[in-house]
Amino acid sequence: MQRDWFALVDCNSFYASCEQLFRPDLQGKPVIVLSNNDGCIVAASPEAKALGLTTGQPLFLVEEIIKANSVTVFSSNYELYGDISRRVVDVLRSFAQQLEVYSIDESFLTLPPLPEDQLKKLALQIRCAVRKLVGVPVCVGIAPTKVLAKLSNRHAKETQLHSAGVFVMPPNPELRLPFLQAIPVEKVWGIAAGLSSRLIKFGIRSAAGLALANTLLIRKLGGVVLQRIALELRGLPCIELDDYPAPRKSILSSRSFGSLVYNLPPLEEAVCSYTSRAAEKLRAQRSVCSAIEVFITTNPYRKNLPQYRNSSIEHLPEPASDTPTLCAAARRALARIWHEGFAYHKAGVILWGILPAAALNLPLFPPAISNRTKRDALMAALDTINRKFGRGTIRIASSGIQQTWQMRRTQRSPRYTTCWEELPIVSAKPYPTHPSRLPSKTLSPPK
């Protein structure tokens, strides 16, 4: 029986593409997007990559390249990227039997068992549809397994000029072998520095080497995880499509501060603010949590300053999801670990012991209007208002007003598609009579 195929659709330099989408003047130019707090590069357009700018580089190390080449720099704008991502997924759904949103810029699709040429045609249609309906470029890799689809997509990206950004892995394993031989083992999905150095010690250097390696050796070097990867490389699907993601088992919210924090009050504000965000995510998946962990840390890169990091877990008397209860618990945990005399650089909270809210054991004879009912109603109202008018429209007072610890986002673009005040303005000019006088597009951010 012929099996379905897997397609991996991956947006090219996604965050940079989102920025270019509303700034046509930046098409074909070097653009980078920074991590939270404007710290590292998290996305670079192909033109920026050509200058040597890559994901993960700290900004301050590449300032000269940026200045010398007039690279356009953006702070991250997750409101925008999240919205564009949803639009891409909407388009992809119309092509897929099943779809798994793997990350903000990647989705796996299952496709029916079609001949190779038809698969390629379908891949081209997907690519064109996303480009036309949303506006961002994507590459499509198709293969019999997810691990091979990842490699296929990588190949499509690397050979975009003559592959048109799509690639279908040959169905015949023997024809795939030369392709796999050219791929270094550390480029395979699921194999990072630790595993690859162990594999290389045993002479397994390429994807083909891993596909053909002895099963016992694979098991010894990387357990069942590596074995699954090896089988997938041989074309045997072991990693299923996850089209109904389970609710999160832990929820983390953390940030580095815009500047170092020395005192307890601003640290409490930050912890309450992150707790509010985590609680919001918790309620969005209709769950409650049983414990909350708070962690704080100094800046590990500042070797000249005294270093300290610690965390503490506060167990709740009964599972909860309301912001005031969780904030109170978080502050108790923070009080246990805070020490004077350190320059704090980052804090965060993690919600543990997550259960469906519906599974809560309620008292046998609850009062007509319990405290829980009131809290649930209050939180539902708060979430509704914040969804409608923007995150943080209503927030708990202990998360602070000034928020001096807030992260830096000095170069953020407008939230073009999710905020009424920041909608792009398109200005039209009288149509010129001669083609040589066609104006460049004048889509511009609002002033």
Added chain:
DNA sequence: TCTGGGGTCCTAGGACCC
């Protein structure tokens, strides 16, 4: 001066149970 944030899965080892 300046170095992100948010997850998952697996394994080993200990506690505990019958």
Added chain:
DNA sequence: TCTGGGGTCCTAGGACCC
């Protein structure tokens, strides 16, 4: 005098992903 074997659950830590 003789003191097993097999299972589950939980947790911490590691490795990996984007």
